Amino acid sequence: MTSSALSILLVDDDRHLSESMRLWLRGLGHEVRAAESLASAKAALNDQTFDLMICDLRLGDEDGFELIEHSKKHHPNTAVLVMTGYATPETAVEAVRAGAFDLLTKPVIDAELNLGIERALSLRNIANENEALRQQLDKRSGLENILSHDYRMMKIFDVIDNVADARASILITGENGTGKSMIARAIHNRSRRRSNAFVEVACGALPDTLLESELFGHVAGAYTGANSDKVGKFQLADGGTLFLDEIGTASPAMQVKLLRVLQEFQFEQLGGTQTHSVDSRVILATNDDLAKSVAAGTFRQDLFYRVNVVNIALPSLRERPGDVPLLVDHFLREVSETCSREIDCFDGEAMTAMQNYAWPGNVRQLENVVERAVLLGRGPLLTIDDLPPEVTGRGVSAGFGSIIAADSPGNPQALSLGEVAGKTLKQALEGPERQIILQALRANNWNRASTADTLDINRTTLYKKMKRLGLDDPRLQYA
Known part of the structure; x- marks a missing residue:
């Protein structure tokens, strides 16, 4: 006997077996709804929330695996118990991979079915607890090394969550030593791009020609000493995040090239003619007042508006x-x-x-x-x-x-x-x-x-x- 009454969706095209199982499960105190096809099973899942779905793998000409995958994707809180008259070790492995918690072989013995129900629900509860724990830990994922109780930083943490998956450019401002690089990494680690590369470039550390080569790459012969092709940081960060530190030091010529790549995400390598397209998230940082630089004519106004879509201003210590x-x-x-x-x-x-x-x-x-x-x-x-x-x-x-x-x-x-x-x-x-x-x-x-x-x-x-x-x-x- 299961510990509590459950809502169960029974999916089987054998009406006699389905009716027999339904009566037995109802006798145990469960609420049972029956379906004979993929369409009726999907409709039932959309109409009602079920604790458990018991599903045959063969539904006439239809494949039960499709229903298992559909349930896992759209109704992950519904445990799935599979039954079939054609079980093999390979079938069991495939069913578990598709999203089932267990597989029973027909004809199903009552005690075996009851045990299977208990086991499927137990495994589902463990999975739900693990997911809840993962979500709880993820609340600080990427922020582990940023320590603060200050209300200004709390607001910044909220901004990081809000913009983590946005494509817009982010400008991080603040004095030297306030942690601009750590904030950029936190944004990357809390985004869907976290599994791809985070690439950092200190723009102020390189002269203009080397910076262009560093960002966009070069082809062989582009300049003296360029003996082979080189992939730039924008390409290395494709699908990930590119962090450009000290952006205020970029020369007027470099600013023009940056404006184009930030608008179109396209560029040519130094000395090359082929146009490359990338999907790189760009985060920029500076300790300069770019608004003053725009007023002084040392920083392009159009580039400033392009990079300053979201501004994160870090307070000093x-x-x-x-x-x-x-x-x-x-x-x-x-x-x-x-x-x-x-x-x-x-x-x-x-x-x-x-x-x-x-x-x-x-x-x-x-x-x-x-x-x-x-x-x-x-x-x-x-x-x-x-x-x-x-x-x-x-x-x-x-x-x-x-x-x-x-x-x-x-x-x-x-x-x-x-x-x-x-x-x-x-x-x-x-x-x-x-x-x-x-x-x-x-x-x-x-x-x-x-x-x-x-x-x-x-x-x-x-x-x-x-x-x-x-x-x-x-x-x-x-x-």
């Missing part, structure tokens, strides 16, 4: 200090395992110093700082003494080669010229300004009115600065 402890813990465990060092954690003072620091090099710099601390640390508990001077502000003079960012008693702070190279004055002052406001907020228990009075600015100015510097996240009060 200083805008999400609440993620610092999470990232530090991750890097600490990684580096400790790699270096075979037994390290427990950073103490509270060291963690506070890291959360207060502006991190001009973002997550990449944080990883390097943690690695340095693990390698040079003198015990399992890392302290502020294990952090470099630029993070703690200790032992940094205000002489030549440094710019004083804040000079409060007991908390000297400095920025090296290397940290501000290539930045505007406003960008260079963001880190020190953020630290001063954060310290004032903490000193005033996050009372904004008192903080504004302490800093001698009006409240509106303080609110705008907090929003711009990422200090409006309420979780900072408990970090």
